[in-house]
Amino acid sequence: MAHPFLSDEWMEAARSIRAQYSDQVPEVEVDLRINQIVTDVPFGHEVVHTHLDTTSGGVVMELGLLDDADVTVTADYDTAKALFVDQDPAIAMQSFMNGKIKVQGDMMKLMAMQTMLPSNEFTDKISEEIKNITE
Numbered sequence: 839m840a841h842p843f844l845s846d847e848w849m850e851a852a853r854s855i856r857a858q859y860s861d862q863v864p865e866v867e868v869d870l871r872i873n874q875i876v877t878d879v880p881f882g883h884e885v886v887h888t889h890l891d892t893t894s895g896g897v898v899m900e901l902g903l904l905d906d907a908d909v910t911v912t913a914d915y916d917t918a919k920a921l922f923v924d925q926d927p928a929i930a931m932q933s934f935m936n937g938k939i940k941v942q943g944d945m946m947k948l949m950a951m952q953t954m955l956p957s958n959e960f961t962d963k964i965s966e967e968i969k970n971i972t973e
Contacts, residue, residue, distance in 0.1 A: 840973045843919045844876060844886045849901060851971045856897065859964050864956035865895040870947050873907040878914040897955070909943035923972050925965060 841848035872890040879886050889907065891898045913921065917938045920929045933939045941948060955961075 840971055842881050842973050843915070843923060844879065844888060844901075845881055846901075848972065849899075852899065852968050855964055855967045855971070856899075859960045860896060862958075862960040863896070863964070864958055864961075866892040866897060866955060867895075868947075868950060868954040869893045870909075870951050871904050871907045872948065872951075873903045873910040874918065875903075875910065875912040876915055876918045877912065878916075880915060892951075892955075907943065909941060909945065909948045911948070912940040912942075913938060919972070923969055 839851075841851060870890070870892045874888045874890065876886045876888065877884070886901070887903045888899060888901055889904045891900075891904065913933065917929070917933045920926055921933070921939075930939070934941070
């Protein structure tokens, strides 16, 4: 069943997908804590706060903001969905250049994440399954 990106139902389904493959994905070797502020959300809230944390060795994405984030990224809903669900690097660069993505904090850590997140057939499977549950 598909759910709106970042809705409570989507977060629960995405968390379940990541947990299903957690022992089959490579460990993340970069410690990064990113707060994400997503604006223009088309359901229930106008703004959704989330965070991504790799300090455990895995990729943890949850609702709410971290007190000690390395970087804060602000983007509108459609841009955030394209970045996190579609994982399109061209959209990321274009959106940043057009001012649709605002970054506060350690930009170098954010850029390092793009090349340091490990990938294998299971991370690809997680990405595909998350796309399938996203409206």
